Amino acid sequence: MTVARREKAIERALLVSALSAVSMLALIAAFILIEGAPVMLRHGISSFLAGTRWAPTKGSFGILPMIVASVVVTLGAMVIAVPLGLSCAVFLAEIAPRRAANFLRPAIQLLAGIPSVVYGFVGILFLVPLIRENLGGPGLSVLAAVVILGVMVLPTLIGIAEDAIEAVPRTYKEGALALGCTHAQAIRRVILPAARGGIIAAVILAMGRAVGETMAVIMVIGNAAIIPCSVLDPARTLTSNIALEMGYAAGDHQKALFATGVVLFAFIMVLNSIATMRIVRGRR
Amino acid sequence: MxxxxxxxxxxxxxxxxxxxxxxxxxxxxxxxxxxxxxxxxxxVTLSFLLESPRDMGRAGGIFPMVVSTVAVTLLAVIVAAPLGVGTAIYLTEYTSETALTRVIRFGAECLAGVPSIIFGLFGFIFFVIQLGMGWSVLSGGLTLAVMILPTVMRTAEEAIRAVPESFREASFSTGASRWQTVTQVVLPSALPGIVTGVILGVGRGVGETAAVIFTAGSSLHIPTSIFSPARTMAVHFYILAREGISMRHAYGTAAVLVILILAINTAANWLMLRFQAKQG
The missing domain is CATH 1.20.5 (Single alpha-helices involved in coiled-coils or other helix-helix interfaces)
Structure with missing residues (x-):
């Protein structure tokens, strides 16, 4: 084979591998949809999405309680993660001495490396009793899931928000300081507004992580398939609905779990698309 | 006031x-x-690491889970590393920004955001059922491979992009072809960065539960081939903790997991720092 032909063949092979991620994504979407959509259509999309009764062995597949729980838990996690995570990102990018930053950055990434089952376990042992004894309720609750998720999404939020803050041109900050701003004023009035796009993307991606988290949530949220009335009530998210029942579900019940997956996938794709578009636009 | x-x-x-x-x-x-x-x-004692579990994990050790974790993760890396690095090479060395590369990047970004339970569902229906692989090291490894692909790809792309353009120009000026330049010049200097990405992928694989529990299964036996069912440490820990089988052994398994993750992250960081220092 001549060099030119070999080069051409290699290029083609590389192109094929480059298409692997996209084709896997398409394959995942297709398979979840093929498995999940028929049962959704058969029972009626509205009664599936807006039904409040989940009794899969009796043929009731209403996942509204899980949708509500997933949304509430995700937004709740943001209440904790956004102030804490943004502060950490600003700290890393603007305040921290070099050595502190070099220590803190890998430590926060380590937080992302800790398996989600370990988070759930620590949650059961410490957080759940803490809530039960001080605030009442069974302890296994929306609040427990909110706190755990608030911590778990920190690395995602901090990493992307820090990148966004560091991408703000130095001249902006120097200009603000030259006008007599304190560093804190420059951060609040100039740097954060300039980094807004990336910060919003960071928050949205963190929301995606929270919606999708499974094992840690299963262990602390109590898993009752009812719409929670307070943050101290147990609830069941879309992810935990799937993971709890996949082990033994069969027939329409199993298909209904895939249908739950379709809804989850739709949530994630919307969040990711918004975030990715923001990041791409920010780069230009 | x-x-x-x-x-x-x-x-x-x-x-x-x-x-x-x-x-x-x-x-x-x-x-x-x-x-x-x-x-x-x-x-965590030597016998805990080297014995098989008895009585559902109340007694004995976690040796089969250690073997399963290594097998599943290794398989995932063997599949994901060439694909991820191949993608990175294509994006950096063989093409400029086009509509196609935007699609490739968007796909990878989205894949990175897909929750692990969705990978579990997909792996179950595609590898376990459709392709008839059953609950096995193979199904679990392939599912994990899809999951860690974006991590490997992104880190490899960054590492390859960081290789100075002058290296390539020097290589081309000696008459080397594009592929020769990639294998002889670009990849060797980007290697530490690429390995970092692979190590991070390993870390994700080791700690993963939702994606492997429905694909590799939860058999307590040592897998004898890639077609055997397997229970990884994370899955074992989850089952011990959730079903309240043994607090002591759950903690022990968690400790092994956390030490592994610490080691993996430290290794990745160390490599990354060395790499960055070399790049100047």
Whole structure:
């Protein structure tokens, strides 16, 4: 084979591998949809999405309680993660001495490396009793899931928000300081507004992580398939609905779990698309 | 009446609050690691690591889970690394920004955001059922491979992009072809960065539960081939903790997991720092 032909063949092979991620994504979407959509259509999309009764062995597949729980838990996690995570990102990018930053950055990434089952376990042992004894309720609750998720999404939020803050041109900050701003004023009035796009993307991606988290949530949220009335009530998210029942579900019940997956996938794709578009636009 | 605060004091308050936020994040990390190691290390002995579990995991050790974890993760890396690095090479060396590369990047970004339970569902229906692989090391490994592909790809792309253009120009000027330049010049200098990405992928694979529990299964036996069902350490830990089988052994397994993750992350960081130092 001549060099030119070999080069051409290699290029083609590389192109094929480059298409692997996209084709896997398409394959995942297709398979979840093929498995999940028929049962959704058969029972009626509205009664599936807006039904409040989940009794899969009796043929009731209403996942509204899980949708509500997933949304509430995700937004709740943001209440904790956004102030804490943004502060950490600003700290890393603007305040921290070099050595502190070099220590803190890998430590926060380590937080992302800790398996989600370990988070759930620590949650059961410490957080759940803490809530039960001080605030009442069974302890296994929306609040427990909110706190755990608030911590778990920190690395995602901090990493992307820090990148966004560091991408703000130095001249902006120097200009603000030259006008007599304190560093804190420059951060609040100039740097954060300039980094807004990336910060919003960071928050949205963190929301995606929270919606999708499974094992840690299963262990602390109590898993009752009812719409929670307070943050101290147990609830069941879309992810935990799937993971709890996949082990033994069969027939329409199993298909209904895939249908739950379709809804989850739709949530994630919307969040990711918004975030990715923001990041791409920010780069230009 | 509010107490007037001058800007200097305000600035100091903000700085203190930011320090506090960082310390809170650190404290949470330290707390989790300390709790797991403090309660778990006493259970971790040589026989715990080298024996098979007895009585559903109440007694004995976790040897089959160690083997399963290594097997599943290794398989995932063997599949994901060439694909991820291949993608990175294509994106950096063989093409410029086009509609196609945007699609490739968008696909990878989205894949990175897909929750692990969705990978579990997909792996179950595609590898376990459709392709008839059953609950096996193979199904679990392939599912994990899809999951870690974006991590490997992104890190490899960054590493390859960081190789100075002059290296390539020098190589081309000696008459080397594009592929020769890639294999002889670009990849060797990007290697530490690429390995970092692979190690991070390993870390994700080791700790993963939702994606492997429905694809590799939860058999307590040592897998004898890639077609055997397997139970990884994370899955074992989940089952022990959730079904309240044995607190002591759950902690022990968690401690092994956390130590592994610590080691993996430290290795990745060390490599990354060395790589960056070399790049200047």
């Amino acid at each position: 509010t107490i007037p605060i001058d800007v200097e004091t305000k600035h100091r308050i903000v700085v203190v609050l930011l320090w506090l936020a960082a310390l809170v994040a650190l404290a949470v990390l330290a707390f989790i690691i300390a709790v797991v190691l403090w309660n778990g290390l006493p259970a």
